[in-house]
Amino acid sequence: MRAALGKAPPVAAKQPDAAFAPSAPRAIAPARGRPQAISSAYAPAPPEVQVKTDWLAFWASVAVILTFSQFWVSLITGTGPGPIDEAVSARVRNFYFPFYFVVLILGLTNLRATAKMIMRAPLMTLLIALPFISMLWSIDPGVTVRRSIAVMFTSLAGVVIASRFKWATFLEVLATAFAIVVTLCYLYGAVIPDLGRMKVEFPGAWQGVWGHKNTLGFNASIGFMIFASAAIANPRRWWLWAMFAVGALGLLFLSQSKTSLVSFAAGCACIGMVALARRGPASAVLATFIGGAAVILLTFIIFADPDLLLGALGKDSTLTGRTKIWGAVLHQIHLRPVTGYGYGAVWDDTSIWGPLAWISKEQGFTIHEAHNSWLGLWLELGYFGVAVAALLFIELWGRTLIAIYGQMRAYLALSFLAVFTLHTMTETEIMVQNDWLWMMFTAIAVKMTSPSEESTGRSADLDQPSP
16 A cells, blocks of 8 residues: 655645645755756656555555455345355455455555565564464464465555555545445445344344444444544544544444443543643643553452443443353363464364364354454464564554654554553454454554654655655
């Protein structure tokens, strides 16, 4: 997603702002007494070609994000709870291939920035390499290779988009994709209720373009954070992203997902904390105190009276049966704790002696995920996979906490990371192939390894490839 983004041509007269139009660059005077020799290999393209390339890269990136949102999957598979036929599953997999090619084109057309971004993120690179290595001990090497390729392209998409755009434009790429999905969710729920609303488990609750109300609620909470961050970073279009933020909030309530309301509250608190910390030294101290006190209070409640917190979320002490699943998963982990069973090889295993058969027998029915990202990673990639992922999260949290006190990118980085980290405790989110949440995590993680555009004195709204 990194086609070289050029600069908009200068205009003689003031024109009305077009949506998503790149900012005009400042002219730079040549140094005195030095000839300005420019290699033809790196000479800028004509302005009209650069602008066209910018737009192509922008909308190609939006298309890739929309593909990984999986809004289209229910149109192929339906919304029923039953198993998906293998032929239908193959059609879904094949749909991604053209967009893998788009990711490659965008990366190759911005190869230097993409390579530099990858080199800045060795932990992320190592984590993406582990699925391929696990093929050596996988219980189903064919599935492991196939899904390793899929998660590689999902992660590469995040890297390509992150290296292609400056932060403010990066936010608008994400916000544009989310705006399209939000619009489709309202269309499904209001006009096509058979697709947009649940009929069996929670009749009447909106599920939008996905198969469950909790998925809609969680994605709506993430969308609100993206819209809010885009509005802050792009003041010329704040009204547009504020409007879609209200739309995302409406979907959150229509989903009737209490857990997602907690995610939304946590994200809003993080955005408020960043806003307070950026006001000045005294406010930064106050924000640090409030954030630390909130973490301590939450930790105390979790250990002292967890039922109080679970009751507020409408959950029981088993987290809707998750603790039983975790126990069954741990029993299989202990049989191969060092290496695991291979990336992506467990949950579609049909053998009667495989780990899935024993997990399903122990907890009473067949499941298809561990409902905990860390246990799922341990089951598939062993100790080393968990260790690399933990180090990556620690590094990203450290960079994000430092960014709170002076960088605009902390608005989304902190809110997304807080909600994503909490969600990993009850759902599988880490290293999920063809998934836009993992793609966004990858993009934010590698973006945070780059120098801040504010600290380098560059405008955060410049539309050109990142260094």
